[in-house]
Amino acid sequence: MAVTSALPQVPHMGESIRMRKIVKKFKTVAGDVTVLKGVDAEFHPGEFVGVVGKSGSGKSTLVNMLTGIDKPTSGEVQIGDTLVHKLSESDRSRWRGLNLGIVFQFYQLLPVLSLLENTMLPMDIAGKIPPTERESRALDLLRQVGLEHDVHKLPAAVSGGQQQAAAIARALANDPPFIIADEPTGNLDSRTAESIFGIFEGLAAQGKTILVVTHDPQLAQRTSRTLLLCDGEVIHPAVAAALPWLSHPQMLRATHHSRPIHLDAGQSLAKTGETLEGVFVIVSGTLEQTHADSGEPLRLGANRILGHNAFLMGRPARAEVAAVEPSEVLLLDGAVYQDLAAHSSLRAELAKTGEDWL
Incomplete structure (x- = not known):
């Protein structure tokens, strides 16, 4: 028919x-x-x-x-x-x-x-x-x-x-x-x-x-x-890639408590001495952080995390961070991040990277 x-x-x-x-x-x-x-x-x-x-x-x-x-x-x-x-x-x-x-x-x-x-x-x-x-x-x-x-x-x-x-x-x-x-x-x-x-x-x-x-x-x-x-x-793919040690429910919680930040080339994300609201997960683009003492620059791309040292140690940022090109990051709420770190291997795993100067 x-x-x-x-x-x-x-x-x-x-x-x-x-x-x-x-x-x-x-x-x-x-x-x-x-x-x-x-x-x-x-x-x-x-x-x-x-x-x-x-x-x-x-x-x-x-x-x-x-x-x-x-x-x-x-x-x-x-x-x-x-x-x-x-x-x-x-x-x-x-x-x-x-x-x-x-x-x-x-x-x-x-x-x-x-x-x-x-x-x-x-x-x-x-x-x-x-x-x-x-x-x-x-x-x-x-x-x-x-x-x-x-x-x-x-x-x-x-x-x-x-x-x-x-x-x-x-x-x-x-x-x-x-x-x-x-x-x-x-x-x-x-x-x-x-x-x-x-x-x-x-x-x-x-x-x-x-x-x-x-x-x-x-x-x-x-x-x-x-x-x-x-x-x-x-689950936000950048959260899953940057924090693979979390369980899926923990990743979903981190997704719920993150908000996007869009950066133009050259725009600052964090400055030396600032108190951070949370940690940053790079979604796309390239960011450069420069240590306040050495002046040595470090570039980081997608699916990397910034700010965990400063936040977990309760101290201000010790590096300048700015976008090299148009970029997007997620700001993960600090209180949620602290709780996730306390109930997972997150703190130990991130400490191994040695790349976050904030």
């Missing part, structure tokens, strides 16, 4: 995913449970983003918002010019088939179809690829993931890693600009997981937007950046 409803065109490779103030509540017998709490996030072409967090942090729910499998209670999910959550269920399903490649943890291959037939199936459903080109395209995709000698085998006849590779080929069937994978390596050995991540890296290099939910921190380090979730909220 022909689809009569008008759908947005397939996005160009240069379009992005934007999530704005996403809230998701589920009704339970005990009352409403809020799983996502005002999430803001963006994902851009050519990015390979790891979505990371403990079990129950909201990772899979966030993915369901992006794929249109579920709708937010409030907020917007926009991919290209399309507000995905505003589409009807049937339109959303067809839009998803044209624009998204989805890779599941448990492969979801149809057991009675060969790997070749499984890869062709999305093309048959969406109708985007001409019928005469579907088999050759499926064969080429299976070759790209190393399955050229297994195309006529049923899923049960190949290994778990080969099934996941076939699932990736299937996700690429309609040449979607966005690939979203939910724990795609959760059931694979480390060597096969490395291979699967290598495929994702290659796809990102082609300009596709790749989002991978993973619980494996080592694999997450291979992504171009990570979106770290805790209790349904996003």
